[in-house]
Amino acid sequence: MPDLIIIGSGPAGLSAAVYASNAMLDFKVIEKFSMSGGQMLNTYDINNYLGFEEVDGFTLGQTFRKHAESKGAQFVNDEIVKILKTGGGWRVRGNKSEYDTKTIIYAAGANPKKLGVKGELELAGRGVSYCATCDGNFFRDKITAVVGGGDVALEDALYLANISSEVYLIHRRNELRGAKYLQDKVKNNGKIKLVLSDEVEEIIGKNSVEALKLKSGGELKVDGVFIAVGLEPNSKLLDGIADMENGFIKAGESTVTSAEGIFAAGDVRTKRLRQISTAVSDGANAVHSVEEYLNKT
Amino acid sequence: MVKDIKTNEFTEKVINNDKPVLVDFWASWCGPCRMLSPAVDSVSEQVAGADFFKVNVDEEPELAREFGIMSIPTLIVFKNGEIVNQSVGVIPEADIKALVENA
Numbered sequence: 001m002p003d004l005i006i007i008g009s010g011p012a013g014l015s016a017a018v019y020a021s022n023a024m025l026d027f028k029v030i031e032k033f034s035m036s037g038g039q040m041l042n043t044y045d046i047n048n049y050l051g052f053e054e055v056d057g058f059t060l061g062q063t064f065r066k067h068a069e070s071k072g073a074q075f076v077n078d079e080i081v082k083i084l085k086t087g088g089g090w091r092v093r094g095n096k097s098e099y100d101t102k103t104i105i106y107a108a109g110a111n112p113k114k115l116g117v118k119g120e121l122e123l124a125g126r127g128v129s130y131c132a133t134c135d136g137n138f139f140r141d142k143i144t145a146v147v148g149g150g151d152v153a154l155e156d157a158l159y160l161a162n163i164s165s166e167v168y169l170i171h172r173r174n175e176l177r178g179a180k181y182l183q184d185k186v187k188n189n190g191k192i193k194l195v196l197s198d199e200v201e202e203i204i205g206k207n208s209v210e211a212l213k214l215k216s217g218g219e220l221k222v223d224g225v226f227i228a229v230g231l232e233p234n235s236k237l238l239d240g241i242a243d244m245e246n247g248f249i250k251a252g253e254s255t256v257t258s259a260e261g262i263f264a265a266g267d268v269r270t271k272r273l274r275q276i277s278t279a280v281s282d283g284a285n286a287v288h289s290v291e292e293y294l295n296k297t
Numbered sequence: 298m299v300k301d302i303k304t305n306e307f308t309e310k311v312i313n314n315d316k317p318v319l320v321d322f323w324a325s326w327c328g329p330c331r332m333l334s335p336a337v338d339s340v341s342e343q344v345a346g347a348d349f350f351k352v353n354v355d356e357e358p359e360l361a362r363e364f365g366i367m368s369i370p371t372l373i374v375f376k377n378g379e380i381v382n383q384s385v386g387v388i389p390e391a392d393i394k395a396l397v398e399n400a
Binding site: 057077126127129130131133224 | 324326327328329330331332333335336339354355361365366367368369370371383385386387389390391
């Protein structure tokens with residue numbers, strides 16, 4: 001039986017692959033899509049990952065992947081649908097095949113959270129978007145809004161300000177949450193209008209987005225709305241297997257979960273700061289914990 | 298195989314095609330599009346009796362406008378000139394296959 005299955009090929013999974021290769025473990029990486037990167041694929045401009053002054057997410061993802069491949073990591077394209085306990089470890093069941101393993105590094109990441117308002121699902125792809133860098137260009141010289149107050153929301157607003165004629169940044173608190181330098185850039189950008197202490201109640205539109213109804217009672221005419229209100233962890237496969245906290249898999253820096261032989265790395269685990277750098281760190285810690293576990297058993 | 302398609306060939310190759318046709322609307326600067334493309338390629342090798350095309354929305358803005366594309370990647374399946382299935386965002390290979398097979 002192989003030592004390890006790594007689920008996911010974002011920064012945490014790829015970092016784990018590099019460390020697992022160095023540890024000479026018998027392992028595979030299972031990825032849902034045959035192209036690594038995870039959420040950073042949506043990121044236009046990364047300037048805080050050490051060694052890269054400025055890089056786009058796609059390029060950095062490809063760089064990570066090449067590194068893992070150069071170490072001999074094997075990638076399997078399959079979507080995992082179930083994880084089961086076996087006598088000697090775990091069975092990972094995919095759409096295409098089944099994989100038995102002694103241990104699992106679970107690095108399935110997270111997806112953008114939905115806002116949960118009327119019109120959101122109905123108008124998805126019709127002006128409602130979760131990826132400013134993908135869809136911003138469809139709103140050239142149009143009016144857009146970004147919902148959220150964290151780093152991603154601020155980055156999205158700044159990106160859209162290059163394209164749209166006007167960008168509303170709507171945040172439910174009375175001050176923004178993202179990095180200070182981003183806040184400064186947003187406040188000094190003439191195209192971005194802050195709408196603080198307010199929430200979107202409904203996204204209005206017939207065939208495409210036309211306006212946002214706000215909790216304060218007003219209505220904003222917009223052509224597109226970009227939602228950046230946090231993350232929804234892809235933790236469902238471990239429901240009933242490992243302990244969770246607010247949907248995230250409970251694990252500390254060691255990545256050890258309550259399920260023996262399963263280690264949670266990257267955005268899917270409970271942690272304070274979800275960044276590429278902290279995901280990469282988790283990958284290294286997870287392999288170290290896997291080695292400890294294998295030596296013990 | 299997934300072939301590039303231009304605005305002026307669209308009617309002949311997609312609308313007037315009697316097989317189901319999957320069209321992938323994408324752009325080179327869109328990370329998720331580049332993540333989805335290999336999966337579409339793979340499905341095109343598995344499903345016989347359907348055609349597969351991709352539209353670069355930068356090069357063919359008319360097509361993107363005509364079909365109201367506001368998010369990419371968008372996959373649209375046509376049959377007998379009508380839209381029968383549509384999907385926005387990155388989806389697993391099995392779902393792409395279902396989009397075409399259920400057309």
